Amino acid sequence: MSSPTVAAPRALVAIATDRIDRHGHSAHAAFHGYVRAVAEASGALPLLLPSDAAVLDAGSLAASVDGVLLTGSPSNVDPTRYDAAPPHAGMQLDRDRDAAILPLLPALVAAGVPVLAVCRGFQELNVAYGGTLEPAVHAQPGRLDHREGDHSRPVPRWYDDSHAIHIAPGGRLARIAGVDQAMVNSLHHQGVERLGDGLRVEATAPDGLVEAFSISAAPQFTLAVQWHPEMRIDDSAFCRSIFAAFGEACRERRQQRMRHAAQL
Template sequence: MNYSNSLKPVVAIVADRFERQKHAAHGVLEGYVHALARVANVFPIVVPAHAEGVDAETLINSIDGFLLTGSPSNIAAERYGAPPLPASVHVDFARDDVALSLLPKVLEAGVPFLGICRGFQELNVAFGGTLERAVHDQPGRLDHREGDHDRPVEHWYEDRHEIAIVPGGRLEQLAGRATAMVNSLHHQGVDRLGAGLRVEARAPDDLVEAISVESAAQFTLGVQWHPEMRVDDSPLARAIFTSFGDACRIRQAQRLRSPIPA
């Protein structure tokens, strides 16, 4: 049997941990599942935000791609050596534990990676970078927040501002041009860029909007905006997920040809 033609690549998504009916629960928003299944043409699976329930070696030998999503939560500031965030700011320590532990191992193993919003920030923190805790409070910065939550959700994800794409990078290859409009909505952003990361795009206020891993041979991309919510009408959003899916298919072919370590 030709497995590479009959099986879809497997892409792991780390879940958020939240409370549902007074019980701890694990979940992923529909937009990411839709974009992976419909556009990347892969099989998404959810990894629980439960450190004791996740084994990195087992996961790496079972997947062809790794996605870290956006989230209502922020990365705990202690993760990048800053004082704790205010009590009013939602954090997800369980996701931090799993995502920041898995990410360096997944990248080292050559697994394609896509990080979106919080996932973009997790990539920066995993490489030793730091975050601006409230971008909208910084002098000279745009207000990148999503705005009025009483609006229909689809309006949250309308294009907000232009990005300047850095020449010669992965994002320029996907976009095919020097600028693009994006639906950037977030509270935090990159302060100090992590070592070994390459800036792929910046916002008009010079905030970093996309990054990649300089030394990675495989597809790696982190974006501060939300392409998963615009795959039905944005060529760039579709290109990001299509290219990620193609990279996962290459990884799948390599993985299925290689024996699983004893």
């Protein structure tokens, strides 16, 4: 009898989670769209990363995973994390996630871990590198309204294309996309006020708002996007290509980890 075929192990991608209440229990949650995009478009194995600073350390994580996906969320980064005014009443926060994720990011990037950041994750990465956020982009003169709009629409419609972006020539996103403009969805009310240290603008909206950036000094894949490509992997080649490029980087990282382990 022939032995069953065993598939080659996939790259491991840690997906940031929100800290939520679930029937009176503290829980960790991520939307399925991120799990599916990592599995299907990146070709990697998705693993949920708990938002608990007490159980995480960058060294163990960098030694164990091949990529990190920072997800979007209904919550905002606490403004006190970037020395802004305290949050206004009603602002949805996730201080557990702030405490767990923000301190990890520079160390993971320095260790060579590929990072893809989406929406809140985009904002987290900016804050982790010393940047600041504008809490209400739509209220600023000359800015577009980047919010998702009518909530009575079916949820998939929230992720329809909303506006164009201009992709900076010669950057990481330009190499992935192969074009200088693309259409993206828009579901955020916060945005970059000041870009963090060492971050490179990869795309802007028509109103000049930063829509994507990378980390200049990082040789590995790093990309943060303000829109939600995970919800358009079925009908947008542009969005799917972002996750495909991330997956390729994660596979390269896995090969490096395996070679290093074999030498020990």
